[in-house]
Structure formats: structure tokens, C-alpha cells
Amino acid sequence: MDETEQWRNMASAPRDGSRILVTVRSSEQGPAEVDMAYWSRADQFGEEGWRASDSSPGRVVEYAEPELRCWMPLPTAGRASMPSPWEGEDVPLVDGDGI
Numbered sequence: 001m002d003e004t005e006q007w008r009n010m011a012s013a014p015r016d017g018s019r020i021l022v023t024v025r026s027s028e029q030g031p032a033e034v035d036m037a038y039w040s041r042a043d044q045f046g047e048e049g050w051r052a053s054d055s056s057p058g059r060v061v062e063y064a065e066p067e068l069r070c071w072m073p074l075p076t077a078g079r080a081s082m083p084s085p086w087e088g089e090d091v092p093l094v095d096g097d098g099i
Contacts, residue, residue: 007070007086015039019053023069023086032085036074037063 013020019038026032036053040046050068052061070086 005072005075005083007072010065010068010071013039013071019074020071021074021083022050022063022071024063025067025069032069032087034082034085
């Protein structure tokens with residue numbers, strides 16, 4: 001698997017509005033899944049935060065930080081299938097957690 005196709009810690013996810021793949025944690029609503037999301041600045045439809053890429057005005061799908069486990073860049077064109085959700089422990093930060 002190409003390094004660009006590796007799951008990464010959410011703390012390193014881009015917050016510039018670019019779309020990324022995220023693993024949504026499992027919950028009482030269902031098992032973990034992969035979704036496409038982006039960081040949105042506050043606007044008339046809600047506060048800043050992670051939104052599903054299929055959100056539309058008046059129908060915003062937002063994710064709270066704890067709902068998202070990890071992220072990866074969108075795959076290159078021609079990829080055969082969507083990656084599986086991350087099933088391991090939380091993905092560590094490459095450079096450490098640091099406080």
C-alpha cells in the first residue's frame with residue numbers, strides 16, 4: 001500500500017476545506033465506516049467542524065471530533081475500492097503526541 005494510502009491520526013488532518021477519507025467510529029448506530037469529509041469554517045448553517053462531503057445547506061451532516069478515528073488523503077484515480085475502516089487501536093501521531 002502506498003504511503004499516501006495509510007490511515008493517519010486525526011490531529012494531523014488538514015483543516016483547509018480539502019476533502020479526505022475518515023474512519024467514523026463504531027457506535028450504537030452501526031459498525032465503523034469510511035466517509036469522505038472536510039473541515040468547515042463556521043457559517044450560517046453551523047459551527048466550524050468536520051462535515052460529511054455530501055452535506056448541503058439546510059442538511060448538514062457534522063461529526064464531533066470523538067466520532068472520527070483517523071484519516072487518509074483521497075486515493076488516486078483508478079483505485080479499485082474504498083479502503084476498509086481502521087480497526088486497530090487509535091493511530092499514533094508520527095512525531096509523538098507532545099504536550
